[in-house]
Amino acid sequence: MKKYYFLFLGLSLLLASCSNDDNGIEPGPNPNPDPTADVAAQNFMWRAMNLWYFWQADVPDLADDRFTTNAEYTAFLESYPDPENFYYSICNNHREIVGSNAAIDRFSSENDNYKDLVNSLSGISQSNGLEFGLGTIGDTNDVFGFVQYVWPDSDAATKDISRGEFFTRVDGVQLTVSNYIELLYGDNSTYTLGMATVSNNTISDSAKEVTLTKVENQVEDPILIAETLDVNGTKVAYLMYNRFLSSFNEDLNDAFAKFKAEGATELVLDVRYNPGGSVNTSRLLASMIYGANTSDVYIKQRWNDKIQAEFSEEDLTDYFANTTGESAINSLNLNRVFVLATNGSASASELVMNGLAPYMDVIHIGEVTSGKNEFSITLVDDPGNSFIYNSDREGNINSQNSWGLQPLVGRNENADGFSDYTSGLVPDIALSEDLTNLGVLGDVNEPLLARALQEITGVSAKTDFTVKMPAAYFDSSRLHTPVKDNMYLENPLQLNK
Structure with a gap:
């Protein structure tokens, strides 16, 4: 722990040492705006992104030598009166990069109230508990929604x-x-849905209506289903896991204790709707699947050149875990796992699959995944902590600037050095969900689960795997939270290892 503390402190000192004098004539990576200018948010964003952003070297406006005077810097900040527009102007997603190895940033995000962002990382949001996908009706601009699942204990x-x-x-x-x-x-906060039916692949309005109300501070338990199925004498653990939330790490470990006690020898991990979350939680889940092998590399972090230069290879390497931090890991010690994953599976979901791949057979059933292979951290206007959010430093955050950022700051590679899945992870067994036959989650006849059980037992399922109406969707409710589909480090540079 000590070596990480001093390295992190070194970054803070590095940041502080770059401050310019009040005359505004000395160039450097930390220019100061005119104190009378209304640019507190923009100044925070530039300084934080100049230090942490993964593609800092690829964005000219984030270059250390971009500004020669404080006046020039102030004018640049003032040219974007809207902080949101300013933020995205310095992200690597506002232009196409042709013939370059630098990937376009698809996932960095922001929130004008960092507390909403922090709450979302803990699974707290305003929600009515309905999760759904959205598609277009034929070749029109009309949209339909289909229910994927409902949170227990929600409206x-x-x-x-x-x-x-x-x-x-x-x-x-x-x-x-x-x-x-x-x-x-x-x-x-309250709306009424007009329901519809589907017949012969045609969607028709119905008279049914359902009124839903969003509840403040609603918390989703990411473990929707954790059951052990007895399939032709084989005990198969089935886990439907819908977001990587560290506040439920102990519950996740308890689920694996239950699987072990019930004699599970196979696992079907269902992350078809899981957009990601905590990197550390992904490490714990991988350890519960593969084993508490603390000498085996789970992932290696790759940051921008500034951050990478501050650390050794060992500092940025994460190993499988033998404890959650509170209790010993309950591991199934498997040599294969069946993963149900679709284009709705992103970031930490993909990380688990990639991190396990060097050590065991990961049989991917479903669709090509999202392709989110970068991680993020939460940044706030607290320069004394290198802009990294820390709940113990609430009093140090600039009270005049409530913006929070969730930028991509690094990429994870597995023990084999592989991280290039921007186009998504391709399934071993391709199978889309069918809108005419979504089935009941956790039921042995639900098509994706049934296909996994067929592979496990070698016995042909009674389920018809013909897909009549693929569940293709262009948006989902999972992406309309402050955290969206980010993969994030709760303790940057793994200070909590």
Whole structure:
């Protein structure tokens, strides 16, 4: 622990030592804006991104020598009055890079209230508990939604709505590509869904309506299902895991204790809707699957040149874990795992698959995954802590600037050095969900689970795997939280190892 503390402190001192004098004539990586300028948010964003951003060297406006005077720096900040627009102007996603190894940033995000961002990382949000995908109706701009699952103990759980149902309207208004965000994710805490039916691949409005209310500080338990199935005498653990949340690490470990006690010798890990989350939680889950082998490399971190130069290879290497930090890891010690993953599976979900691949057979059933192979950290206006959010330093955060950033700052590679899955991880067994037959999650006849059980037992399932109406969707409710589909380090540079 001590060596990480001093290295982290060194970064803080490095940042502080770059400060310019008040005359505004000395160039450097930490220019100071005119104190009378209204650019506190933009100044924080530039300084934080100049230090941490993964593609800092590829963004000209983030170069250490970009500004020769404080006046020039101030003018640059003032040229973007809207902090949100400023932030994305210095991300590596506002231009195409042709013939370059630098990938375009698809996932960095921000929030004008860092507390909302921090809460979301803990699974806390305003939600009615309904998770759904959104697709377009034919070649039109009209949009339909289909229910993927419902949170237990949520408002939606008390209403007549369930997995596999469809909707097309909100408060009587047809959903379209131009209005769905306002209607579903706007300030309306209560809305009424107009339901629909599907017949012969045609979606038709129905008279059924369901009114839902978003509840403040709703917390989703990411472990939707954890059951051991007895399939032709084989004990198969089935875990439907919907986000990597560190606040549920002990619950996750308890689920594996249950699997062990019930004699599970196989595992089906269902992350078909899991957009990611905590890197450390992914490490713990991988250890629960493979083993508490603390000498085996799980992942190696790759940061920008500035950060990478401050650390040795060993400092940036993470190993499988033998403890959650509170209790011993309950591991199944498997030599293979079946993973149900789709294009809705991203970041930490993909990380588990990639991190396990050098050590065991990872049989991927489903679709090509999202391709999110970078991790992020939470940054706030606390220069004394190198802008990294720390709940113990709330009093040190600039009270005049509430913005929080979640930029991509690094990439994880597995023990074989592989990290190039920007195009997604390709399934071993391709199978899309079928909107006409989504099935019941956790039921042995649900198509994706049934296909995994067929591989495990060698016995042909009774399920028909023909997909009549693929569950293709362009957006989902999972992506409309402050954290979206980020993979994040809760303790940057693995200070908690």
